[in-house]
Amino acid sequence: MENKEVGQEQLTEKQQRIVDAAIEIFAAKGYSGASTSEIAKKAGVAEGTIFRRYKTKKELLMSIVGPMISKVIAPIIVKDFDKVITADYKDFESFLRAIFSNRLKLVEKNQILIKIAIQEIPFHPELKEKLFEVVGKEVFKSICQRIEDFQLKGEIVKIHPKLVVQLIFSSLFGYVASNFILFPERSVHQDNELEHTIQFILKGLRQY
Amino acid sequence: MENKEVGQEQLTEKQQRIVDAAIEIFAAKGYSGASTSEIAKKAGVAEGTIFRRYKTKKELLMSIVGPMISKVIAPIIVKDFDKVITADYKDFESFLRAIFSNRLKLVEKNQILIKIAIQEIPFHPELKEKLFEVVGKEVFKSICQRIEDFQLKGEIVKIHPKLVVQLIFSSLFGYVASNFILFPERSVHQDNELEHTIQFILKGLRQY
DNA sequence: ATAGTAAGTGAGTAATCACTCATTTTTAGC
DNA sequence: GCTAAAAATGAGTGATTACTCACTTACTAT
Numbered sequence: 001m002e003n004k005e006v007g008q009e010q011l012t013e014k015q016q017r018i019v020d021a022a023i024e025i026f027a028a029k030g031y032s033g034a035s036t037s038e039i040a041k042k043a044g045v046a047e048g049t050i051f052r053r054y055k056t057k058k059e060l061l062m063s064i065v066g067p068m069i070s071k072v073i074a075p076i077i078v079k080d081f082d083k084v085i086t087a088d089y090k091d092f093e094s095f096l097r098a099i100f101s102n103r104l105k106l107v108e109k110n111q112i113l114i115k116i117a118i119q120e121i122p123f124h125p126e127l128k129e130k131l132f133e134v135v136g137k138e139v140f141k142s143i144c145q146r147i148e149d150f151q152l153k154g155e156i157v158k159i160h161p162k163l164v165v166q167l168i169f170s171s172l173f174g175y176v177a178s179n180f181i182l183f184p185e186r187s188v189h190q191d192n193e194l195e196h197t198i199q200f201i202l203k204g205l206r207q208y
Numbered sequence: 209m210e211n212k213e214v215g216q217e218q219l220t221e222k223q224q225r226i227v228d229a230a231i232e233i234f235a236a237k238g239y240s241g242a243s244t245s246e247i248a249k250k251a252g253v254a255e256g257t258i259f260r261r262y263k264t265k266k267e268l269l270m271s272i273v274g275p276m277i278s279k280v281i282a283p284i285i286v287k288d289f290d291k292v293i294t295a296d297y298k299d300f301e302s303f304l305r306a307i308f309s310n311r312l313k314l315v316e317k318n319q320i321l322i323k324i325a326i327q328e329i330p331f332h333p334e335l336k337e338k339l340f341e342v343v344g345k346e347v348f349k350s351i352c353q354r355i356e357d358f359q360l361k362g363e364i365v366k367i368h369p370k371l372v373v374q375l376i377f378s379s380l381f382g383y384v385a386s387n388f389i390l391f392p393e394r395s396v397h398q399d400n401e402l403e404h405t406i407q408f409i410l411k412g413l414r415q416y
Numbered sequence: 417a418t419a420g421t422a423a424g425t426g427a428g429t430a431a432t433c434a435c436t437c438a439t440t441t442t443t444a445g446c
Numbered sequence: 447g448c449t450a451a452a453a454a455t456g457a458g459t460g461a462t463t464a465c466t467c468a469c470t471t472a473c474t475a476t
Contacts, residue, residue, distance in 0.1 A: 012422095028331075030331050122238070200375050
């Protein structure tokens, strides 16, 4: 788990170790429970080294989580949803599979960062705003429009698109939480489980 | 929002104010971010008063969240699931509605406590263990058995009962998160939303 | 080799923290 | 009203914290 570049500039090896250590300790103890002393020890550097690049402890956190939201989550979602939105899917199932595919690999790849973001959002309003701004503006509207297209085609039930999104992402999050956050050591049934989750959503939303 | 009794004994008015203040600040800032000084100020008492009853800050948190898990969540789940399990439901839909009913009112009533529990579980392994112990031992097995019963009757798909539970609670959690945690000020579509969520689950799990 | 800059160090600082405890205040029972 | 116990107080304590800054080391360009 390495972040080669957090922020705009290339990090020195020691600064990189600071970031890696911070990620680990923020994830394990939360921002408030993490001390710069402990982060420095873990990185094998002097505590003052942290403050050569980051003015405050919070700036260190933001340098990690901010890009997580704006550069990892958003591009994952936005860029690929451009494809999803513009692509021509024969049906809702293809659309749903497009949402699921890649997402899970990237979640797995960034799970610790996502864990930190989720843990910290309740305590840092600016993170919550950023997430909702990115997701709300770019993604939510686009998804809802696409949902409405499928509804017009009569493929899925005509309920409020926002609720459709909520239902889809609840199941997705349940799958992610179960496999990557709560029980990361359990990798059994993974393929079946994903397929069953997709079928559950498809059937649950199908128009009869 | 008042907790008249946390732990075994009746609290003095001041101690009660401490608990109320702690709940508020733990929810807003997390355990590590909350200081006993701030809690005391908010409660309008001297800081030492906190330590008359609670040996440590952590004991204060546990006195709040521990019973939350063992006395609120578990009884909600266990006691009522005894009824659910022993009751004779004509079909899976009745069973599902029994799960949903009452749960939501009690979630609404205890939402801030649930928020604290969710926020703190990643940082306090004993809370996670307690939750899984209670839920795992008493509830999970019982629910899975009941699920299997419905599967034998051919009412729902024959997938692993654990996955069924995951799917149900993902959707339930999505509903709860949307209405009580993320957007508590938004009470629109509430009745429809719940019904659609239930229908989504029913259809998603139905055996065809 | 020299000078300037960048990176790093770690002792120290002021503030904050969880908690203690001698003292004061309040309560309850007679 | 008196006494003992319970509740509360708040100054103080040692530890911890985020951060500073004078100094050292390393690197780069001339």
